[in-house]
Amino acid sequence: MPNTQTQSNVDHAIRPLTPSDLERVVEIDRDNTGHARRGFFENRLTASLNEPNAFISLAYIEHDRVEGFVLAHMLDGEFGGSRPATILDAIGIAQSARGHGGAHGLLRELQAKARRRDALEVRTQVVWSDQAMTHFFAGLGFRLGTRLVLERDCAMLPDETEAQAEPGEDLSRDRIAVRSMAVEDLHTVIGLDRRITGRDRSTYYQRKMGEALRKNGIRLSMLAEIDQTPAGFVMARVDYGEFGQTELEAVLDTIGVDAEFRTQGVGSFLLAQLLSHLASLRVDRVRTVVNWNDVTLIGFFDRLGFRPTQNVVLALDL
Template identity: 50%
Template structure:
């Protein structure tokens, strides 16, 4: 009987081996992504999971995941599988399935009911792996747009939306206002979520480009995004917009458009070429807003797998 590899927690000492496996699988090195992941997870270990498959002292594969607890309008914690790699020499030995099984158990132990992931629709082997291991298409749409294309927003007065509404960078002092605006939108108190996001914005690695819109000195809207690369096999930096909100009483002021317009301007200064987001298929108001502002369907598929927490 063939011995099965041991599934254990990843450690910083595994970095070089992870980079080697990833390069062998993708043909490209993503050292920066893995270095940032180790640095970020060290500061918030409760939000990350990393596992290695090891045999005779050699790592043959790995999996990385993180937890979302409110991003993209979600209301329940979800695990996100954002990197998995198996040494090509060890393929067809079930290592990928064992790593996934270990990840699912770790997520279930934390009370998470589902794991999500995504892939480019042309990544046939990866899509087949997800299908064979119990994933199915998630009821969500992945959208993106070029950051280099300005929003067509000029009004009759010749002013842009961001010229009519004051837009500034978000600070930790905005936390109470974010919670207030979100409560007006959702009817829920998500203080814990926004406290975590504020902490992430100020202390964790990755470039945050989060903005607040003000009218008369009072915050009336916000957008949260981050610039990074490496998740889901990406090799070029993109901006991920995970939270946007506008106080319902101020929607007629085009606050959302102003926030998005300024966000794109900031991204261009960072030489980021694309911005992506994730929307529930039936969030029609948000989908209409994004479509009016240049977002289209991304060439990626979203997958989900329910977990047994019994």
């Protein structure tokens, strides 16, 4: 692939990241954040090589040296999502190279690649009080997005499941069996989701299953059955480093319950099982992202104990 020049000077270029860039990327990020996130960057570079259509990883070069980077992934089919999007997970410019146009060059190339993959926007998350990062993204053209970040503690109170029940909900757990999801369950999950959402999100679930098999981060995907009939599912992961996170945090990617079983406590039981697993991994919090106006989904998560975080979603239209 030919280099994309960021300025007229031939010593400035954008190119794909390669495995040999790993140590320099970790160094830049450590200098900027004060934390080493080697595992995150190593996993992400490996994933980019294994599935290049699902990830975008770019390096900013000055005088044959990596002085900046951006990591992003493609997303289509997440909670309430109706448009393909590019999610910007990490961006960094070496302190000695700031003001040289590297960030704008990386973003221009990211936008170009995202458009070629039919994405309609680039999204990222920042802590609202991080004025340096919000100013940085504002300077790149980002605006406040239309999605909410929700989270909750992984610790559950003994009576919490009962408190989350819907009126008239049967909370007997004797009939609900929860097990780890296997690759053979892919078509079952896709079928369940199609009945729940009315959409075909096959590509999304195929990608999530592929990520689980590659073990990028810790995957926590479970299937609930009642009388051996699939009733619901949850897909989550533990990732270190996404959106600048410096502590282990779980991400709930998707959860669904078949309409036939919605009054039988499947959703709250799945969450209880997920939280139990996360607690055993010493993960303190789990988060998810929803559309601001999806009142049904927000209400569902509210009953499961989720609350708004201090993170805001920023978006850049393509």
